[in-house]
Amino acid sequence: MLPISCLILQNTVTGEFDDATAVTIGHEYPLSLGGMPNESATVEAVASHEAHPRVDSALEELRRELVRSLDRFTRGSEGTVQSAVPGLSLYRIMHPGGPNHTVQTPALALIAQGTKRVLVGNELYEYDPGHYLVSSVDLPLVGKITVASPSEPYLGLRLALDVGEISDLIGHDDLPLTAHADASRGLYVYRLGPLMLDAVVRLLRLLDAPQDVAILAPLIKREILYRLLTNGPGECLRQIALHDSHTQRVATAIRFLRGNFAQRLPVETIARNAHMSVSSLHHHFKAVTAMSPLQYQKQLRLQEARRLLFTGGADVALVAQRVGYESASQFSREYGRLFGASPLRDKRRWLTGADAE
Numbered sequence: 001m002l003p004i005s006c007l008i009l010q011n012t013v014t015g016e017f018d019d020a021t022a023v024t025i026g027h028e029y030p031l032s033l034g035g036m037p038n039e040s041a042t043v044e045a046v047a048s049h050e051a052h053p054r055v056d057s058a059l060e061e062l063r064r065e066l067v068r069s070l071d072r073f074t075r076g077s078e079g080t081v082q083s084a085v086p087g088l089s090l091y092r093i094m095h096p097g098g099p100n101h102t103v104q105t106p107a108l109a110l111i112a113q114g115t116k117r118v119l120v121g122n123e124l125y126e127y128d129p130g131h132y133l134v135s136s137v138d139l140p141l142v143g144k145i146t147v148a149s150p151s152e153p154y155l156g157l158r159l160a161l162d163v164g165e166i167s168d169l170i171g172h173d174d175l176p177l178t179a180h181a182d183a184s185r186g187l188y189v190y191r192l193g194p195l196m197l198d199a200v201v202r203l204l205r206l207l208d209a210p211q212d213v214a215i216l217a218p219l220i221k222r223e224i225l226y227r228l229l230t231n232g233p234g235e236c237l238r239q240i241a242l243h244d245s246h247t248q249r250v251a252t253a254i255r256f257l258r259g260n261f262a263q264r265l266p267v268e269t270i271a272r273n274a275h276m277s278v279s280s281l282h283h284h285f286k287a288v289t290a291m292s293p294l295q296y297q298k299q300l301r302l303q304e305a306r307r308l309l310f311t312g313g314a315d316v317a318l319v320a321q322r323v324g325y326e327s328a329s330q331f332s333r334e335y336g337r338l339f340g341a342s343p344l345r346d347k348r349r350w351l352t353g354a355d356a357e
Contacts, residue, residue: 056194059193059194062197062201065201066112066200066204067112069201069207070090070092070155070157071113073090074092078093079093083207084206084207084210085203085206085213085217087159087221088159089157090155090157093114093153093154094153095148095150096145096146096148098142098143098144099119099144100142100143101140101302101338102141103141103258103300104135104138104141106135106160106161106162106163107135107159107160107161108132108134108158108161108224108228109127109132109133109135109158110133110156110157111128111129111131111154111156112155113129113155114146114147114148114152114153114155114156115127115147115154116143116144116145117144117146118142118143118144119141119142119143120139120140120141120187120289120290121286121290121295122290123290125188125189127189129192130191131189131192132189132192132196133187134228134237135187136236136239136247137251137254137288137289138251138254138255138258139186157200157204159200159224161237163251165221165222165225166225166237166238166240166241167241169222169229170242175230176230184236184247184284185233185288185290186247186250186288186289188232190231190233196228196231199223199224199227203217203220203221203224225237246276246280247288249275249276249284250281250285250288252274252275253271253273253285253293254289257270257293257296258300261297261300261324264324265297267294298334299338301324302335302339305319305322305331305335306346308322308323309343309346316328316331316332316344319331319343331343
């Protein structure tokens with residue numbers, strides 16, 4: 001399955017993705033109602049893309065080892081498993097689920113088994129065991145696991161990316177330059193090759209040798225960063241670490257918004273904090289995050305409101321006030337548009353374990 005990056009409309013009542021058009025590696029084809037490409041179009045695109053269908057046996061063996069390792073390290077668990085390697089989280093999900101709203105921090109995400117969709121703004125990405133996903137800035141997104149079962153659970157991992165370590169690496173004189181010019185978007189999906197997968201598998205092997213983690217894990221993480229920087233759209237990671245780049249200024253605006261999302265923030269204040277003009281902020285912020293600064297702030301407010309509703313006893317009016325809304329009715333309307341239900345109904349179905357879709 002090829003990664004999908006497209007303009008797409010989300011049904012805010014059901015959380016499903018409506019009809020749209022996807023563009024993937026030189027092919028354009030319609031999406032079906034569920035947001036998945038039509039089977040015939042997918043087969044044609046894959047056949048055209050894979051002109052040489054020779055299977056790389058080494059890559060396949062690495063993929064099998066990745067599945068075996070994640071299955072073993074997460075067996076008996078459901079959800080997230082924190083590993084002994086700092087910044088490395090493992091996942092085991094038995095059933096398709098979502099949509100789940102979160103703020104994705106800079107990270108590398110891999111799937112060993114299963115499939116997942118990610119919606120950022122109005123752009124949909126889908127990735128599977130043949131691809132990896134990278135986020136270079138903090139992004140509010142919607143995630144939905146689409147393929148998983150008790151017999152073949154969704155297995156994946158997430159490795160946090162440190163901007164300081166990226167900055168250190170891009171300062172190396174021998175780091176090769178990449179030829180990809182479009183480095184604006186703060187999230188991308190790219191084909192998983194054997195060198196990257198080999199490094200990830202070796203990082204997982206350290207979980208069987210905890211005495212080696214402190215010394216070897218930083219070295220392997222650095223190798224993984226090197227592979228990310230020198231493959232595909234790795235230029236977006238360089239941009240986040242380059243002093244005074246537009247992407248770094250957008251990252252500054254994002255940090256400001258995350259620290260002050262409950263306040264009334266005129267766009268002029270956000271731009272001034274990021275040392276950008278208002279027009280430049282709008283242009284580059286949307287290029288990186290697929291949304292405007294105020295749309296980004298609204299998502300932060302509503303996600304925090306949902307957390308407060310689910311974990312505390314505060315009523316809707318108080319929660320609305322705490323996240324920066326002056327009008328409880330406006331808060332309820334915008335909450336319902338994002339999460340597909342009113343705040344109280346959303347909390348009830350979460351407490352009862354009802355299907356959130």
